[in-house]
Amino acid sequence: MKVIGKMGPSQKNQNNEQNSPLEFKTLLSKIANDTKIAEGAPAIEDILRCIYRNQPISTKRISQYTKLPLPIISKVRTILERNRILKRDKKGAIYSEEGLKLIEKNLKFKMPYDLKCPTCNGRSIILDDYFGAILKKHKIHSKNRPTVNTSIDQSYATPETATHRAAFMADRGDLEGKRILFVGDDDLTSIPTALSGLCEEVVVMDIDDRLLNLIKNISDKENLNIKTIKHDFRNSIKEEYKNSFDVVFTDPPYTIEGLKLFLARGVEALGKEGALYLAFSHKPINEYLELQKILLNTGFVIYELIPGFNKYEGSEIIGNTTFLARLIGRNLNFNEKIDLNKLYTGEVKPVIRHYKCMNCGELHKIDGKSVRIENLVCKCGGAKFKMIKREKI
Amino acid sequence: MKVIGKMGPSQKNQNNEQNSPLEFKTLLSKIANDTKIAEGAPAIEDILRCIYRNQPISTKRISQYTKLPLPIISKVRTILERNRILKRDKKGAIYSEEGLKLIEKNLKFKMPYDLKCPTCNGRSIILDDYFGAILKKHKIHSKNRPTVNTSIDQSYATPETATHRAAFMADRGDLEGKRILFVGDDDLTSIPTALSGLCEEVVVMDIDDRLLNLIKNISDKENLNIKTIKHDFRNSIKEEYKNSFDVVFTDPPYTIEGLKLFLARGVEALGKEGALYLAFSHKPINEYLELQKILLNTGFVIYELIPGFNKYEGSEIIGNTTFLARLIGRNLNFNEKIDLNKLYTGEVKPVIRHYKCMNCGELHKIDGKSVRIENLVCKCGGAKFKMIKREKI
Structure with missing residues (x-):
């Protein structure tokens, strides 16, 4: 971390109030460069704004709020501390007195709170009594989950997230009378979905026997009739499942190749048209652009995109949250090449x-x-x- | 409307309960075909589901809910009435007794309500006291708006919508200390934006003198310092405004060429990077795909997309609502060809x-x-x- 030393307190930085807005913006750009944030200085501003609105705040919560990876937040915090802009409180990051003056002067921050809806937390839907009861049941079932297998990028969405996903799909009319396929389901989203009693058919394909057995057991106990199928998505799905579903839900490995692979299977299941729900991590901007181009080239339109919809247990590294997108396709046609050696994060990075x-x-x-x-x-x-x-x- | 006659009550349709799900889906596809809905049978299902959840409901509200054009809803309602699935109540569309049985049997509808957040109406943010006071002021100013000029696709967003837009941008950190340009502002969104007191600079470019004068007058009265510039977007913006803004807001004419033109000016104003807020109508799926491809090809990533965020006075034809998208760009580069003869709806259709x-x-x-x-x-x-x-x- 040589770079940080260079950015450390100099006479100039100790005399912060004399910095001009331009010099301050140069400092932000330098921090962005040194920490290799693809979004550049605006990402550093996001971190500063998040702390301004929520101080004291932990690195983990900054990561959730800004959708930036935890190690980056951590580095940025350290640099800002060395520049005497931030301090450490027992509860997390807070501004120093000079830091506060500095950002209010240079970034013109004035709004020490945000306007996110407190009822739905920005998710746009709420759980009513019916889905509230489903969440209660699902929390109990979720306790039996096996440990995650990080080598295939498993990480568990919270029971609240799984139930909100089911409620969201129900609200959007994608459950009633529909056949839905889960292309991978380490989050057990199939359980609250089936518990809603709205679907015509619920099918789960996954490579992990432990998860399939758990889902089967819960399904038997609750009489949910979920069909579980062991499948390695590196292969096409069986002919009998092709063109057989109205809706697909997937939360693939967070790599471009992982996305493509799970998307390809989803398109096989939907045939020419249908709805696909995609949970995916907030990617650096260039990768995000590539990701969205793949979706559009496959024939999907992004009808709705909600950042931070999904929350996970663990996986702090990606800030514990991912977005949820509702994609609608007509004339679907997947024809991207997939590199099977770069499916999982551990293979790519x-x-x-x-x-x-x-x-x-x-x-x-x-x-x-x-x-x-x-x-x-x-x-x-x-x-x-x-x-x-x-x-x- | 010859087609409707063909779809009218036959012995088979009068005896609805004997229809199989397959026959029923064929009926929906036929209605979609006859009314030329690009989304096909799923759009007819959306209309049926909307009525199921909200009956009795007016054609206008069905259009707002489903984001489908009013004339299409109107035609579909007529066909469904002839098929004795729907009836007319004083307050709007309701199901006939047979109709209800029929759709519960064939479409398996079971959820006679939805789960949209009642606090934020799915907008994900709320107005706090501060923005509530801004809305109150803005409502009074909005009363002085000139009549719309439909030949250039003017239609006014409600004062509530304009204030929610300002609050949304404030929440996302796109106002504090930022320079924002409105590429067209018949909605007067610049007023609550400037009233927030958060921005570094607020500039409005528009072709309509009446609007510019009104904005100038309000700005003078409220001491908002909004800069108004008369500009025809068929021409590039002046050099001094290029690469000079952090944020652009635009609600262009709802044609592909209109979008391209306003987008081109927005990119000129932003330079290589920045945030662009786009309000645009919910388009038929093929046009929607084309629209999103243009955004991505210009270098924008769709960070957030909220259907139905914006509500308008009048313009029932598009169901009174449009989506709001928050786009983030890096390495922006607009290089689409624009057909200046197809900017406005009246020119295209x-x-x-x-x-x-x-x-x-x-x-x-x-x-x-x-x-x-x-x-x-x-x-x-x-x-x-x-x-x-x-x-x-």
């Missing part, structure tokens, strides 16, 4: 993570291949770890 | 409208060129008219 045992303090290195974090047990017997560093390979 | 004087009943034909509806006065002196027919030229 291999990293070594350093974990500290919460019990004895022992350090562990994990490359996500031989040993995965969910299977790690420390020599002391401890099984809780805190990630302290990520290194690109 | 010329129609003759038949109006009836509400005072004496006299009929008037309007082609939107020589005389426009807003200037029409009847021989009897009456100035209120009801549209009774639209004819394509």
